[in-house]
Amino acid sequence: MSPSPLELELQLLSFLTILAGIHLPVCSGDVGTAGQYTPPYLPTACYGNDVSEFPSSNLFASAGEGIWDNGAACGRQYLVRCISAVVPMTCRAGQTIQIKIVDRAVSSVSRPSRDGATMVLSTTAFGAVANSSASSINIEFQHMNEESGNGTESSHCGRGNRSSVSRTSHGERSMPWAVGH
Numbered sequence: 001m002s003p004s005p006l007e008l009e010l011q012l013l014s015f016l017t018i019l020a021g022i023h024l025p026v027c028s029g030d031v032g033t034a035g036q037y038t039p040p041y042l043p044t045a046c047y048g049n050d051v052s053e054f055p056s057s058n059l060f061a062s063a064g065e066g067i068w069d070n071g072a073a074c075g076r077q078y079l080v081r082c083i084s085a086v087v088p089m090t091c092r093a094g095q096t097i098q099i100k101i102v103d104r105a106v107s108s109v110s111r112p113s114r115d116g117a118t119m120v121l122s123t124t125a126f127g128a129v130a131n132s133s134a135s136s137i138n139i140e141f142q143h144m145n146e147e148s149g150n151g152t153e154s155s156h157c158g159r160g161n162r163s164s165v166s167r168t169s170h171g172e173r174s175m176p177w178a179v180g181h
Helices: 007-025 065-071 124-131
Strands: 028-038 060-063 075-083 098-102 119-122 137-143
Touching: 007 065, 007 098, 028 075, 060 065, 065 098, 075 119, 075 124, 098 124, 119 124, 124 137
Parallel strands: 028 119, 060 098
Antiparallel strands: 028 137, 060 119, 075 098, 075 137
């Protein structure tokens, strides 16, 4: 007996679903923690007293040991968003920022609000993604490709520039590389 049209459709749909799963990359950023630190920010492990290395937006951070990479983190740019915190409603929904690493957290002049964080954000950067009264937050972050100059992600999961933002099932904005959020 031959399969019914409905059975053929289901088999085709199953085949296409499997095929799509093989060819579509699953992308997400790394997950970590962030604290904040206050001035003074100079001197830094990356640039000494060179204030010209700080972005004019004041969206910068110190690298924790997990991303320090023996100093290779200096100058790296990351997309960062708050995903949760101990206190509910701490994260600023839909806020994603691009920061530049300018220092090493363990040797920064100003002490971080949380030891052992993945990155320690400037007060401006922290306040852009979370309530400034929090001492630490959980973050999702993605290393940016500096050569592109247009916010293109460095991984194969990049989806273009950071202005392409989608909505999550909860109505929050999602980063372009964070599929399934």
